[in-house]
Amino acid sequence: MARPPGGRGGTVTHRFLVPPGVLQGERVVLPPAESRHAAKVLRLRPGQHVVVFDGRGEEAEVELTAVSPRAVAGRVVARQGGVRPPVVITLVQGVPKGSKMDAIVRMGTEVGVARFVPVLTQRAVARPAAARVERWRRIAAAAAKQSGRSTVPRVDAPRPLEELWPELAGSLILLPWEGERSRSLGAVLREHAGASAVTICIGPEGGWTEMEVRTAVTHGAHPVTLGPLVMRTETAGLVAAAMVLYELTMRA
Structure with missing residues (x-):
């Protein structure tokens, strides 16, 4: 399924992987490699929404608040049930x-x-x-x-x-x-x-x-x-x- 084009105000377009534990708080900082990808390749901007997941089942919708190649940060706006294989x-x-x-x-x-x-x-x-x-x-x-x-x-x-x-x-x-x-x-x-x-x-x-x-x-x-x-x-x-x-x- 094709993903929708990027945008602001609730359009969720991209997924980023973070280490376990990062999603425990309300503020999220992406790892260096993910930050570079978000800033330099995808050219995301503050205000855009992305999905952040920890690889162990925790997942959240995050609004970006700061974007640079060194660090991309955001705030959790919604926690959501992730998609897991049923077997x-x-x-x-x-x-x-x-x-x-x-x-x-x-x-x-x-x-x-x-x-x-x-x-x-x-x-x-x-x-x-x-x-x-x-x-x-x-x-x-x-x-x-x-x-x-x-x-x-x-x-x-x-x-x-x-x-x-x-x-x-x-x-x-x-x-x-x-x-x-x-x-x-x-x-x-x-x-x-x-x-x-x-x-x-x-x-x-x-x-x-x-x-x-x-x-x-x-x-x-x-x-x-x-x-x-x-x-x-x-x-x-x-x-x-x-x-x-x-x-x-x-x-x-």
């Missing part, structure tokens, strides 16, 4: 090659994923550096701003898959796998219609090994099919996340 979705992603993880994080954030967990698997080739993780976190923050959600997804550092399983207890674990021919993701979701936390496990370009699938099943995972077509690793998780949100929150 907590964790996307466990076998680390793909190249920049594919960038797209996964960006579009996954727009779909409603709450947490991204890159994992090192038997067939994963990529071993991303720490700088890549920081890039993914910046992408998640930017996508949250663009999509209008009030929470910024958590992006974990890559780690071996086997270290993750104890953390997933209590979550409905879905494992799309080309070796599963009959049990669909939708069928499993309909059997767990009350699930509030769902984990989707997507393999890397080479897919899951049978050993990884067997291990996942011992930890409660449900191997599922997403349909007759073979999807790329950067596509499968987004499709699965959209299906989860539809089945658990919109289908009824």
Whole structure:
């Protein structure tokens, strides 16, 4: 949806991310990078209204009172309920090659994923550096701003898959796998219609090994099919996340 043009007196046009705690008071000062963007790129002026959110669910409409590249300040005029995904979705992603993880994080954030967990698997080739993780976190923050959600997804550092399983207890674990021919993701979701936390496990370009699938099943995972077509690793998780949100929150 296109945003309305900038203006004064209550027209809310832009979103800015601030650290947790900033919205506790009535006066808000944007961080340096956000201030520069507001003043130099967007050329906002005192009197304009923006939305400020802290990435953890707090959100407010703010009237700007001072604008400069060094600091942009404003006052809270209305606190509002932020937009949060109705189901907590964790996307466990076998680390793909190249920049594919960038797209996964960006579009996954727009779909409603709450947490991204890159994992090192038997067939994963990529071993991303720490700088890549920081890039993914910046992408998640930017996508949250663009999509209008009030929470910024958590992006974990890559780690071996086997270290993750104890953390997933209590979550409905879905494992799309080309070796599963009959049990669909939708069928499993309909059997767990009350699930509030769902984990989707997507393999890397080479897919899951049978050993990884067997291990996942011992930890409660449900191997599922997403349909007759073979999807790329950067596509499968987004499709699965959209299906989860539809089945658990919109289908009824």
